[in-house]
Amino acid sequence: MTTKTNDPVGEISGAKTHDLADALDSAECDLDSNQDGVIQVQNLPPQQRAKLWMIALNVSGKGDSLSSWDGALDLPEQTLIHSRSQQIIDELGLPVEEGLDLVSDVESVITFYCKSRNVTFTPDLSWLHILKPQLGLQLSRKDLYNCFYAIMNKYIPRDCVAKGRPFHLFRLLLQYHEPELCSFLDTKKITPDFYAINWLGSLFSSSCLPEVSQALWDVYLQQTDPFLIFFLMLIILVNAKDGIFIHEGESKEEIISKLKHSPEFLDVEDLEDLFSLAQYYNSKTPLSLRKENHNLFGSSLVALKEEDMDLSQALCLPVSVPEILQANQLQPEGVRFFVVDCRPAEQYNAGHLSTAFHLDSDLMLHNPSEFALSVKSLLEAQKQSLESGSVASGEHLCFMGSGREEEDMYMNMVLAHFLQKNKEFVSIAKGGFMALQQHLADINVEGPDNVYVHWIVSTSGSHSSLSSADDSTDGKGVKSLVNKMTFALKSKSVNVKEKVISFIENTSTPVDRNTALVHSIISSVSLCFYLMLFLFPSLFSDEIDGSSISDDDRKEIVNIQTWINKPDAKHHIPCNEVKETGHMFPSHLLITATHMYCLREIAARKGFAYIQSRQALNSVVKITSIFVLSIKNSKLNSLIFQYLIPNAGDATKVIKQQIMNVLDAMESS
Amino acid sequence: MQNNRKEHLYKILVIGDLGVGKTSIIKRYVHQTYSTNYRATIGVDFALKVLNWDSETVRLQLWDIAGQERFGNMTRVYYREAMGAFIVFDVTRPTTFEAVSKWKEDLDSKLTLSNGQSIATVLLANKCDQKRDFLTNNSLKMDQYCKENGFVGWFETSARENININEAANFLVKHIIASENDILKSVVPDTISPQLNSDKEMTCSYWLSLD
Numbered sequence: 021m022t023t024k025t026n027d028p029v030g031e032i033s034g035a036k037t038h039d040l041a042d043a044l045d046s047a048e049c050d051l052d053s054n055q056d057g058v059i060q061v062q063n064l065p066p067q068q069r070a071k072l073w074m075i076a077l078n079v080s081g082k083g084d085s086l087s088s089w090d091g092a093l094d095l096p097e098q099t100l101i102h103s104r105s106q107q108i109i110d111e112l113g114l115p116v117e118e119g120l121d122l123v124s125d126v127e128s129v130i131t132f133y134c135k136s137r138n139v140t141f142t143p144d145l146s147w148l149h150i151l152k153p154q155l156g157l158q159l160s161r162k163d164l165y166n167c168f169y170a171i172m173n174k175y176i177p178r179d180c181v182a183k184g185r186p187f188h189l190f191r192l193l194l195q196y197h198e199p200e201l202c203s204f205l206d207t208k209k210i211t212p213d214f215y216a217i218n219w220l221g222s223l224f225s226s227s228c229l230p231e232v233s234q235a236l237w238d239v240y241l242q243q244t245d246p247f248l249i250f251f252l253m254l255i256i257l258v259n260a261k262d263g264i265f266i267h268e269g270e271s272k273e274e275i276i277s278k279l280k281h282s283p284e285f286l287d288v289e290d291l292e293d294l295f296s297l298a299q300y301y302n303s304k305t306p307l308s309l310r311k312e313n314h315n316l317f318g319s320s321l322v323a324l325k326e327e328d329m330d331l332s333q334a335l336c337l338p339v340s341v342p343e344i345l346q347a348n349q350l351q352p353e354g355v356r357f358f359v360v361d362c363r364p365a366e367q368y369n370a371g372h373l374s375t376a377f378h379l380d381s382d383l384m385l386h387n388p389s390e391f392a393l394s395v396k397s398l399l400e401a402q403k404q405s406l407e408s409g410s411v412a413s414g415e416h417l418c419f420m421g422s423g424r425e426e427e428d429m430y431m432n433m434v435l436a437h438f439l440q441k442n443k444e445f446v447s448i449a450k451g452g453f454m455a456l457q458q459h460l461a462d463i464n465v466e467g468p469d470n471v472y473v474h475w476i477v478s479t480s481g482s483h484s485s486l487s488s489a490d491d492s493t494d495g496k497g498v499k500s501l502v503n504k505m506t507f508a509l510k511s512k513s514v515n516v517k518e519k520v521i522s523f524i525e526n527t528s529t530p531v532d533r534n535t536a537l538v539h540s541i542i543s544s545v546s547l548c549f550y551l552m553l554f555l556f557p558s559l560f561s562d563e564i565d566g567s568s569i570s571d572d573d574r575k576e577i578v579n580i581q582t583w584i585n586k587p588d589a590k591h592h593i594p595c596n597e598v599k600e601t602g603h604m605f606p607s608h609l610l611i612t613a614t615h616m617y618c619l620r621e622i623a624a625r626k627g628f629a630y631i632q633s634r635q636a637l638n639s640v641v642k643i644t645s646i647f648v649l650s651i652k653n654s655k656l657n658s659l660i661f662q663y664l665i666p667n668a669g670d671a672t673k674v675i676k677q678q679i680m681n682v683l684d685a686m687e688s689s
Numbered sequence: 690m691q692n693n694r695k696e697h698l699y700k701i702l703v704i705g706d707l708g709v710g711k712t713s714i715i716k717r718y719v720h721q722t723y724s725t726n727y728r729a730t731i732g733v734d735f736a737l738k739v740l741n742w743d744s745e746t747v748r749l750q751l752w753d754i755a756g757q758e759r760f761g762n763m764t765r766v767y768y769r770e771a772m773g774a775f776i777v778f779d780v781t782r783p784t785t786f787e788a789v790s791k792w793k794e795d796l797d798s799k800l801t802l803s804n805g806q807s808i809a810t811v812l813l814a815n816k817c818d819q820k821r822d823f824l825t826n827n828s829l830k831m832d833q834y835c836k837e838n839g840f841v842g843w844f845e846t847s848a849r850e851n852i853n854i855n856e857a858a859n860f861l862v863k864h865i866i867a868s869e870n871d872i873l874k875s876v877v878p879d880t881i882s883p884q885l886n887s888d889k890e891m892t893c894s895y896w897l898s899l900d
Contacts, residue, residue, distance in 0.1 A: 206757065207729040209707065333762050335732055385750070388737065429766045436732030436755075 063288075064238060070157040076241035077174070079166035086165055089132050097141050101130050108148045112155060125161045126151055129168055146221030150176070153225045153233045171223070175246050177316040180221050187213040187220075188331035189313055190250055194257060196337045197301060199442040201261050208272050215279035216253055223249060227283040235288045239295055246317040247310050251298035256283055258297075306347075306355050306416070306447055308339040335435055338450040339418055341459045348375065348411050356414030358402045362431035363422050363453060373456065375412035376420060377401055381430035384437065395437075416445040423452025575630040580608060580619055583629075588612045590678065593671045595663040597632065607632065609663065609671070611678050618663075637675075637682045695745040699865050700752060700770055704792050705777035706785040707756035710815040713848035714777065715751045718858055723849050730755040733767050740862065747862060768800045773865045774810045775857070780845070781819050793838055804872050809841050809864035811857055817845035818852065 064072065074080040095101065105126040109119050129151065134141050141147070147168075154167055177186040190212045195202040205211075218226035223240060225233040240248065260282045264275060286294065313331075339357070348356050361368050361376040368378045379398055383391035405413035419435050421428035438446050449455070584592045591611040596604040597618060608629065610617040615636055619629035703711045712730050716722050719736040734753040739746060752771065754764045776792050778785040789812065797807040812835060835843050841864045844857040 203728055203731065206731075207708075207727060330762075332759055335760075335763065385735065426766060432763060433733050433735070436730075436734065439731045440728075440734065 062238075063235070066157045069234065069238065070154075070159055070163070072238060073154070073157070073167060073241055074163060076244070077167055077170040079163070079170050082166045084162040084165075085136075085169070086128065086132050086162060089135070091128065093127060093131050095131055095134055095141070097134075098131070100143065101134075101141050102127055104143070104148055105130065108152055109155070111152075122155055125164055126155070128161060129165045132165065133169065133172070144217075146176075146180075146218050146226055147172075149218065149222030149226035153230065153237055156230075156234075174244075174317060175223060175249070176221060177246070179316070180217065182213045182217065183211070183332075184213065185313075185331055186250075186316055187211060187216065188334070189309070189316070190216065190220075190253060192331065192334060192337045193250055193254055193305065193309060195439070196305065196447065197254060197444060198258060198261065199439060199444050199446070201257060201264070203439075203442065204264070204268075205275075208275060210272055210276055210279075212253075214276045218280075219253055219256070219283065220249060224252065224283055224286075227280065228286055229284065232286050232288055232291070236286075236291055236294075239291060243295075248298060248302070250309075251302050251305075252294060254301055255294055255297045256286075303354050304445070306337065306339045306343055306357075308343050308447075308450070309337065311343070312338065312340060312450070335432055335448065336439060337447045339447040340450050341455045344373075344418055344449055344456075345459075348414060355416055357416045357418040357447075358405065358412065358414040359418050359420055359449070360398065361420050361453070362434055363420070363427070367422065367453070372453070373420070377412075379434060381434040384430060384434055416447060417443065418447045418449055420449040420456070421452040423454030428452065575632070577622065577625075577628055577630060578619065580621070580627055580629045583610060583617070583619060584608070586610075591671075591674050593674070595671075597663050605632075607663070609675075611637075611675060613678070614682055616675065637679045696748065697742070697745060697866070697869075698748045698750065699772045699862065700750045701861065701865075702752050702754060702768060702771045702774040702796070703777065704754045704774060704796065705756055705813075706779070706782075706788045706792075707758075709756065709777045709779040709782075709785050710848050711756065711775075711777050712753050714775070714813065714815060714846065714854055715753050717848040717851055718854050719751065721851075723851075729757055732760055733764055738858075740859075742862065742866075749858070749862070765795075765799055768796065771800060771808055772802075772869070773808055773861045775813050775861065776810060776840075777813045777815050779816050780814045781816055786814075790838055793840070797839070802868065802872060806868065807839060809861060809868055810839065811861045811864075812840045812843035813857060814843060814845045816847060816849075818847040818850040 071080070093102070102123075105123050108126065109123045112119070112122075114122065126148070130141060130147060133139075133147075150171055151164070151168055154164060159167065177184075179185045191202065194205075194212070223233075224236055228236060240252075257279070260279055263282075264270075264278065267274075270278075344357050344359060347354075359373055359376040361372050361378050362381040363372075364382060365378070365380055368376075368380075372378070377398055379394050380391075383394060402413070402415075402417070406415060417438065419431060419438075421431035435446065435448060451458070583589060589610045589612055591609075593609040593611070595607055595609055597607045597620060606621045608619045608621070610619065615634055617634050618632040620632040622628045622630060703715060705711055707729060708727070712734070713723060713727075715736050716724070719738045730753055732755055736751045736753065738749040738751060740749065741747075752767055754760075754767060774796055776789055776796070778789050780786075793810065796810065801807055812831075814831075831843050835841070842860055844853045844860070846853045846857060848854065
């Protein structure tokens with residue numbers, strides 16, 4: 021739905037109209053070349069689609085696995101397999117001849133799969149839905165089997181059954197981004213397997229229209245990311261959210277059915293947004309979701325270890341200690357954590373992550389009013405650190421306990437308290453402080469130069485800080501530090517009062533925060549649309565500086581009507597500007613031949629407005645109006661402006677057209 | 690002020706199946722509010738209620754334990770050091786009553802007083818303002834059930850209509866204090882029958898069900 025050509029980032033690009041078919045036909049087609057965040061949705065003819073999928077699944081040229089098989093269709097559940105195969109072919113509405121062959125192919129593929137994997141076919145499996153999108157592609161029986169096998173192996177998570185592990189994981193993901201919806205569904209006792217078992221089991225082909233499924237797979241298979249399905253599912257839920265909340269009183273069954281059917285409304289046109297959104301949410305999700313669960317996919321027999329965390333019992337998403345340590349160091353954008361240390365004060369003072377905020381969870385029980393104050397100062401400190409861009413900053417709250425169940429019971433209550441208040445981006449440090457110590461010992465960092473040495477600081481006593489401990493042991497590495505630290509745990513020089521905000525180190529490394537702008541607005545999307553503009557600040561910094569000053573007296577005040585009537589104002593679009601805080605300001609977009617102005621109404625002076633921003637149309641990198649909300653996901657930092665507009669479709673068209681005019685003019689000049 | 694005033698702190702668990710009204714009962718008791726906007730409790734929550742008990746102060750920590758199965762393992766740590774419990778069921782949903790014995794067994798297996806006795810537990814038949822089908826009006830049967838399953842008593846309650854909540858709490862506190870005294874005296878307590886406590890504005894469901 022978008023395009024704009026001066027696009028050095030290489031996102032959705034009209035300029036990059038690779039002829040995919042040509043690319044595929046050229047001998048050594050490398051799909052990776054298409055993967056730098058490019059999502060291309062186009063309508064492919066069957067042969068090319070077959071080729072594309074086989075390459076993406078890495079099965080082109082693969083041998084015939086069925087050759088060793090005697091072809092006997094003699095499983096106990098054979099009648100069922102046959103009737104299901106027949107049924108799915110009937111749905112395709114093919115000529116009789118062709119249909120018969122296909123039924124036989126499908127039945128063989130399923131029968132052989134059952135035999136070779138020693139599994140039993142049951143009616144609730146989504147296998148036929150997996151085969152369905154492939155049936156129109158004129159694949160040979162061999163290729164059909166290879167594709168089916170590859171999809172099962174690479175993309176369908178194990179334990180994809182009612183109450184299975186993937187659904188517990190999905191629930192945690194939903195809770196992470198949409199706590200309110202998650203809580204609502206929990207209240208209705210609707211677990212994700214009720215509505216999503218076929219989504220996950222068939223990569224949506226059970227629910228989407230056939231042509232949508234195929235187009236979706238075109239993109240999906242090229243992404244080669246088995247976890248992507250979780251994010252697509254998340255977007256479907258985000259999109260269905262308002263519809264569910266409006267009819268809050270509906271029964272469990274009604275809600276499940278509504279959710280189940282919601283992907284049916286997906287259109288090929290929506291896919292690009294669906295994937296962009298999925299990628300956006302992905303970028304806002306801790307990597308531990310994947311790393312700690314990678315054994316959900318693949319044929320590895322290592323499968324699920326006993327020690328793996330029981331996700332069905334998890335209070336919220338667990339994040340690994342290494343990720344916590346790395347995230348704030350390495351990524352200016354993406355997931356950054358604000359670590360909340362919930363251990364008792366004496367443990368905290370004896371040694372803690374230098375960036376961690378201390379929230380004494382005992383307070384919740386023993387002094388509720390002080391606890392409320394602490395929570396307030398926590399949120400304040402988080403805000404400040406985000407503003408200052410310190411290394412401690414992060415919009416993702418990660419709670420750290422001791423790692424010992426008994427001791428962490430109050431931390432769990434604090435955590436539950438935040439979750440109960442529908443706080444998003446809440447996670448727990450897997451294994452707690454114990455795991456942190458273990459990890460530092462494991463990586464065994466040597467010398468004071470190592471970044472990790474500075475991770476742990478101690479505030480108990482006058483100078484039992486770890487750097488001084490380090491001096492005394494002559495830099496023998498973290499192991500000795502950790503020993504010192506554990507020892508220090510027993511010291512009892514606690515001054516509870518001095519524990520709070522000061523530990524947020526302000527390293528004043530400015531970090532671009534523009535990427536943080538977006539998440540808060542999602543909740544209010546319903547019948548309206550968002551219009552989002554993405555701009556390059558580097559090119560037009562003067563104008564953007566002007567626009568980013570908020571509540572500033574220097575802003576020019578104008579009469580709205582006068583401006584609308586100006587001859588060079590080509591279009592006028594009333595809207596609401598949406599700020600990162602979620603605040604909305606009644607505004608007017610005015611499009612001229614070269615610029616877009618945003619006039620913000622002045623509440624106190626009817627008919628007048630501030631000139632809130634002025635953007636050159638050729639600075640717009642991307643513009644989107646979509647069914648939920650869209651996001652830009654690029655390596656470059658850009659500014660994002662968001663406007664809520666009724667009937668945004670028309671408005672977007674108008675603005676896009678004007679942008680194209682500007683660009684055409686630039687090119688021809 | 691009254692420096693010689695004695696203070697007691699009692700931890701009371703509120704347990705039972707999902708959606709029976711545990712949080713509503715606590716809200717009603719502690720904050721005198723009721724909300725129709727139901728949301729399942731996540732993990733564990735708690736609230737504090739201060740009572741003037743004769744010449745003493747009693748602080749009740751009411752622990753609201755989520756009924757969701759998912760938290761089963763996690764929430765058990767919160768049983769520790771509790772002195773009393775409410776087990777709640779929903780009179781309109783028979784399955785929640787069937788689960789009562791499961792909750793009681795779970796509680797008794799994980800928690801005993803220092804004298805080996807299980808903690809004082811009161812059964813609450815909540816949502817009694819709503820039409821009910823399965824629960825027999827035969828209070829004798831309920832008495833029998835309580836006796837067999839080790840409850841010190843039962844009440845029909847309604848968080849919405851504020852029926853019997855204070856009464857049930859007072860009743861439980863009385864039992865907690867009694868069992869505390871018993872422990873002090875190292876005397877094995879007998880189940881105290883509710884009728885003996887009919888003084889002190891306590892109305893037990895035995896009488897209410899006659900209304």
